[in-house]
Amino acid sequence: MSTFTAIAPRPAPNATTGPLAWCKANLFHDWKTTLGTVLIGVVLLSLLPRLFAWTLTDAVWNGGYEACHAGNGACWAVVREKFRFILMGRYPHEEHWRALVCTLMLLALIVASCTRACWRPWLAGLWVGVLVAYLALMRGGFAGLRYVETDLWSGLPLTILLASLSMAMAFPIAVGIALGRRSGMPAIRSLCTVYVELIRGVPLISVLFMASFMFPLLMPQGFNIDVLIRVLAGITLFAAAYMAEVIRGGLQAIPKGQVEAAATLGLSYWQTQRMIVLPQALAMVVPGIMNNFISTFKDTSLVAIVSLYELTGAMGMAMNSDANWRPFRIEGYLFIALIYFVFCFSMSRYSQWIEAQVNKSRQR
Amino acid sequence: MSQPIIEFAKVNKWYGNSFHVLRDIDLQVRAGERIVVCGPSGSGKSTLIRCINRLEEHQQGRLTVDGVEITDDLKAIDDVRKKVGMVFQQFNLFPHLTVLENLTLSPMWVGKLPKKEAEERAMEQLQRVRIAEQAYKYPLQLSGGQQQRVAIARALCLTPKIMLFDEPTSALDPEMIKEVLDVMIEMAEQGITMVCVTHEMGFAKAVADRVIFMDEGQIVEQNNPHDFFNHPQNERSRDFLSKILGH
Numbered sequence: 138m139s140t141f142t143a144i145a146p147r148p149a150p151n152a153t154t155g156p157l158a159w160c161k162a163n164l165f166h167d168w169k170t171t172l173g174t175v176l177i178g179v180v181l182l183s184l185l186p187r188l189f190a191w192t193l194t195d196a197v198w199n200g201g202y203e204a205c206h207a208g209n210g211a212c213w214a215v216v217r218e219k220f221r222f223i224l225m226g227r228y229p230h231e232e233h234w235r236a237l238v239c240t241l242m243l244l245a246l247i248v249a250s251c252t253r254a255c256w257r258p259w260l261a262g263l264w265v266g267v268l269v270a271y272l273a274l275m276r277g278g279f280a281g282l283r284y285v286e287t288d289l290w291s292g293l294p295l296t297i298l299l300a301s302l303s304m305a306m307a308f309p310i311a312v313g314i315a316l317g318r319r320s321g322m323p324a325i326r327s328l329c330t331v332y333v334e335l336i337r338g339v340p341l342i343s344v345l346f347m348a349s350f351m352f353p354l355l356m357p358q359g360f361n362i363d364v365l366i367r368v369l370a371g372i373t374l375f376a377a378a379y380m381a382e383v384i385r386g387g388l389q390a391i392p393k394g395q396v397e398a399a400a401t402l403g404l405s406y407w408q409t410q411r412m413i414v415l416p417q418a419l420a421m422v423v424p425g426i427m428n429n430f431i432s433t434f435k436d437t438s439l440v441a442i443v444s445l446y447e448l449t450g451a452m453g454m455a456m457n458s459d460a461n462w463r464p465f466r467i468e469g470y471l472f473i474a475l476i477y478f479v480f481c482f483s484m485s486r487y488s489q490w491i492e493a494q495v496n497k498s499r500q501r
Numbered sequence: 502m503s504q505p506i507i508e509f510a511k512v513n514k515w516y517g518n519s520f521h522v523l524r525d526i527d528l529q530v531r532a533g534e535r536i537v538v539c540g541p542s543g544s545g546k547s548t549l550i551r552c553i554n555r556l557e558e559h560q561q562g563r564l565t566v567d568g569v570e571i572t573d574d575l576k577a578i579d580d581v582r583k584k585v586g587m588v589f590q591q592f593n594l595f596p597h598l599t600v601l602e603n604l605t606l607s608p609m610w611v612g613k614l615p616k617k618e619a620e621e622r623a624m625e626q627l628q629r630v631r632i633a634e635q636a637y638k639y640p641l642q643l644s645g646g647q648q649q650r651v652a653i654a655r656a657l658c659l660t661p662k663i664m665l666f667d668e669p670t671s672a673l674d675p676e677m678i679k680e681v682l683d684v685m686i687e688m689a690e691q692g693i694t695m696v697c698v699t700h701e702m703g704f705a706k707a708v709a710d711r712v713i714f715m716d717e718g719q720i721v722e723q724n725n726p727h728d729f730f731n732h733p734q735n736e737r738s739r740d741f742l743s744k745i746l747g748h
Contacts, residue, residue, distance in 0.1 A: 397556050398593035402607035403582045412606065416597050498597050498639040
């Protein structure tokens, strides 16, 4: 009989050590990869200097449109000249500080809502408080503040307002719809299915159009809801339909045994959904939900169709209203592209953090 | 003799329109009795015990659990579920909650116990299944045998009168079966009513008061373990026993 001899664990062999070996293995492995590397290198080397020159060295940073017309590079002066118009749109110029304060307040609220330490009951109260303060300060009409109609609210503040409120409202609606589509009650189930199919079947533009122009026709004379609220409702209902399907995907993935175990423990339907099913289902679909959030953020630019001018609309208006600067709209669009990117990328990073949090229980 | 704690009277169940899974089941279980249900795959064993806490509904016949008839009445079902604990083949622990949270969930939300009391009770049960040191881990960080012991402890936290086991060791690696069976044997010695679907014939011999053999939706034979294993009366049970004990 032989005795067992333990073999001590050894580190895994490392095929690629150091950047040189990596390059050799991945960039110059054989003549085909070498050719590919060289070709791509040549293309990049011929393009990059021009891009660099256009963006930086030849760019016009200061001065008027004459300097831009004379120069060869990018006209960043247009951003300097128009940035308040681009960011704030039609909101009255001397009242911009109000929109700024409101938006910072709202952003702070959103950051707080994303922070674990703030996930307490008082957060709901904070939302109500901040929203009331936001509306009061943005609208004005009291204490000497000039009254600003909602259709003058525009630019980045409007983008952030529409996006954050529609996401915050769409999420609970989506959860409800997703649960409804799996309900045992046929009436609820078909209602939710019809809702999702109807909303998904039409473009957001037509939803906004209906919310803005058709809805008032159906209302009794003299009865009207603010256009901002109607548009907000439109975006919310639209986003909720998509998100509901993402969440339903997560619900489908929960093994039946989880619900059965909850049932044998005596938990009610709502307790089971709230404490067992939804936490697991939502954790699974964080990437999908964030996808929805990000596209909702960018979809807000479609409200231009109903004469609300959020960031993209305000930018277009800033350019179109001034023939001297109009040729430099590309620079303007790059500027707002950067703004969109900063927001969307932060959302994306946040979702990765959330994923790491919810996966803790699955780590060994 | 005391009133039966579980009573099936001519219970029938179908899956869909055609699959007759339980056929005229008549069965009485006395309080404190330990029953092992066995039989070939698809014979209706799991369905039988899942009717007891209404995870499956029967369509004909009467099923009474601790004096409550199981019907569509949700309140009756809730009542019964408070008295009946269940352990599943796949454990069905909640992976997003720690072991301790798995155990305190029901006592806190259904039993309305304060958190501290629920945790004390949970730790007691974890000690009983010898796994208290894992209380703050997540289920997926434990081995299969440990998870199943947690599942047993979770069911016991409801202080049930009846425990149902649905093939509790079938998903386990062989070296972990014993640790789960040991816990179950200890429970059996403490006098709780147990209905256990299992193929662990050693367990059946050691603790069962009665073995029930099912095939094709019927109870074919029931007897005490000694007679069942040594002198099976029915050709079907003889055939089944030769298959599972023959190797």
